[in-house]
Amino acid sequence: xxxxxxxxxxxxxxxxxxxxxxxxxxxxxxxxxxxxxxxxxxxxxxxxxxxxxxxxxxxxxxxxxxxxxxxxxxxxxxxxxxxxxxxxxxxxxxxxxxxxxxxxxxxxxxxxxxxxxxxxxxxxxxxxxxxxxxxxxxxxxxxxxxxxxxxxxxxxxxxxxxxxxxxxxxxxxxxxxxxxxxxxxxxxxxxxxxxxxxxxxxxxxxxxxxxxxxxxxxxxxxxxxxxxxxxxxxxxxxxxxxxxxxxxxxxxxxxxxxxxxxxxxxxxxxxxxxxxxxxxxxxxxxxxxxxxxxxxxxxxxxxxxxxxxxxxxxxxxxxxxxxxxxxxxxxxxxxxxxxxxxxxxxxxxxxxxxxxxxxxxxxxxxxxxxxxxxxxxxxxxxxxxxxxxxxxxxxxxxxxxxxxxxxxxxxxxxxxxxxxxxxxxxxxxxxxxxxxxxxxxxxxxxxxxxxxxxxxxxxxxxxxxxxxxxxxxxxxxxxxxxxxxxxxxxxxxxxxxxxxxxxxxxxxx
Numbered sequence: 162x163x164x165x166x167x168x169x170x171x172x173x174x175x176x177x178x179x180x181x182x183x184x185x186x187x188x189x190x191x192x193x194x195x196x197x198x199x200x201x202x203x204x205x206x207x208x209x210x211x212x213x214x215x216x217x218x219x220x221x222x223x224x225x226x227x228x229x230x231x232x233x234x235x236x237x238x239x240x241x242x243x244x245x246x247x248x249x250x251x252x253x254x255x256x257x258x259x260x261x262x263x264x265x266x267x268x269x270x271x272x273x274x275x276x277x278x279x280x281x282x283x284x285x286x287x288x289x290x291x292x293x294x295x296x297x298x299x300x301x302x303x304x305x306x307x308x309x310x311x312x313x314x315x316x317x318x319x320x321x322x323x324x325x326x327x328x329x330x331x332x333x334x335x336x337x338x339x340x341x342x343x344x345x346x347x348x349x350x351x352x353x354x355x356x357x358x359x360x361x362x363x364x365x366x367x368x369x370x371x372x373x374x375x376x377x378x379x380x381x382x383x384x385x386x387x388x389x390x391x392x393x394x395x396x397x398x399x400x401x402x403x404x405x406x407x408x409x410x411x412x413x414x415x416x417x418x419x420x421x422x423x424x425x426x427x428x429x430x431x432x433x434x435x436x437x438x439x440x441x442x443x444x445x446x447x448x449x450x451x452x453x454x455x456x457x458x459x460x461x462x463x464x465x466x467x468x469x470x471x472x473x474x475x476x477x478x479x480x481x482x483x484x485x486x487x488x489x490x491x492x493x494x495x496x497x498x499x500x501x502x503x504x505x506x507x508x509x510x511x512x513x514x515x516x517x518x519x520x521x522x523x524x525x526x527x528x529x530x531x532x533x534x535x536x537x538x539x540x541x542x543x544x545x546x547x548x549x550x551x552x553x554x555x556x557x558x559x560x561x562x563x564x565x566x567x568x569x570x571x572x573x574x575x576x577x578x579x580x581x582x583x584x585x586x587x588x589x590x591x592x593x594x595x596x597x598x599x600x601x602x603x604x605x606x607x608x609x610x611x612x613x614x615x616x617x618x619x620x621x622x623x624x625x626x627x628x629x630x631x632x633x634x635x636x637x638x639x640x641x642x643x644x645x646x647x648x649x650x651x652x653x654x655x656x657x658x659x660x661x662x663x664x665x666x667x668x669x670x
Contacts, residue, residue, distance in 0.1 A: 169194075197310065244281065373420070435537060632648065
């Protein structure tokens with residue numbers, strides 16, 4: 162086979178890139194597309210790995226534009242030629258690229274196969290075809306990189322893949338080692354030592370930051386590959402690294418899909434599964450039942466009633482379930498924690514607690530959660546926040562709530578189903594009714610009747626979620642003698658009737 166000039170295509174518009182790649186039978190014309198990039202930064206990385214002879218690049222791109230790319234390439238790789246694609250209005254940019262070392266340019270409106278080949282032959286004439294180029298042939302590393310990028314393959318590259326020895330493939334990754342890149346280069350040899358019938362290829366980290374080894378084997382040796390991965394994971398356990406093995410696949414053209422849909426997804430699982438030494442596609446830990454969604458309304462209602470420990474206990478129980486739901490999106494998990502924190506701070510402020518310090522600290526809490534490398538770290542930050550909330554409410558409540566008043570609030574909690582009023586409470590606790598009314602308004606930011614309704618409706622929701630007793634019976638159980646009034650209060654506070662709430666309650670679905 163005669164040698165081919167290696168070409169890299171750079172443009173932020175995918176349609177332009179694909180157009181350039183598919184305009185021409187490149188091998189017939191003496192060229193080989195070895196990769197594509199959407200901006201200058203990606204292009205420089207590929208140039209370092211693939212060493213093309215020729216770069217075709219757009220001028221105006223996000224990040225590193227064509228001018229910077231031409232300048233950097235010519236500073237580092239004098240022998241690489243660059244052809245610039247430009248719009249009519251980009252001429253000043255084109256002039257700048259020539260000053261930096263571009264060899265030629267093509268106007269995009271005139272871009273077609275004939276014009277492109279004509280320009281490339283002028284830039285890379287036959288006389289420049291060195292012996293090294295003439296003898297060059299596609300390498301398996303380059304072809305794997307193109308498969309991983311989803312780029313089109315040349316005929317010669319497809320033929321190279323057909324020559325691979327075995328019928329199946331699997332991607333193996335190790336996360337958490339400081340020497341990942343170097344270790345992976347050694348790993349290929351380790352697999353070939355342990356498995357007599359296999360080939361391995363190093364797949365270096367791309368923008369996802371994950372190195373991998375592609376193992377090529379016959380289907381009947383799949384179990385041996387799994388055993389080898391498990392053995393290596395156990396041998397390396399003291400390094401606290403985690404191993405991942407993707408589902409086996411039979412076509413190398415599936416490499417991009419398996420890498421993105423399997424390997425990267427399983428890598429995200431490690432955010433939650435920090436103690437797992439190995440994740441194999443068909444032997445993943447059991448996912449705990451999610452249970453019912455967190456009732457933020459009930460949580461906030463408990464806070465308003467100053468039942469902080471009850472609210473926090475239910476919150477911590479839900480967080481403990483969430484941290485074990487390892488398929489949950491990481492961003493969603495972190496955002497949920499931050500949303501709870503935000504709501505608590507706003508509510509405490511509305512209840513006249515001193516939140517100045519925690520307001521200042523919240524940005525650090527949010528930053529620490531966003532940067533947490535695993536769920537346990539994020540939850541530790543969250544618990545630190547909750548401890549600070551406890552401290553704030555304890556300090557304030559010790560100042561403003563006399564022991565007798567605490568006993569009164571507990572009395573309401575214990576006797577909510579009985580007829581209660583400011584008068585009956587004042588007689589039982591020897592408080593002036595006006596003082597009680599003022600206390601509720603001043604210290605709880607709510608009137609007595611509304612406070613009692615909150616307690617009763619919270620209890621009613623619990624009964625509706627966990628039993629099938631009639632609405633009228635629920636009304637009586639929580640202290641309302643008139644079911645229609647109960648329904649009116651319930652709808653005002655919850656936005657739906659008791660019957661509708663029960664139908665939507667997760668516990669009964």
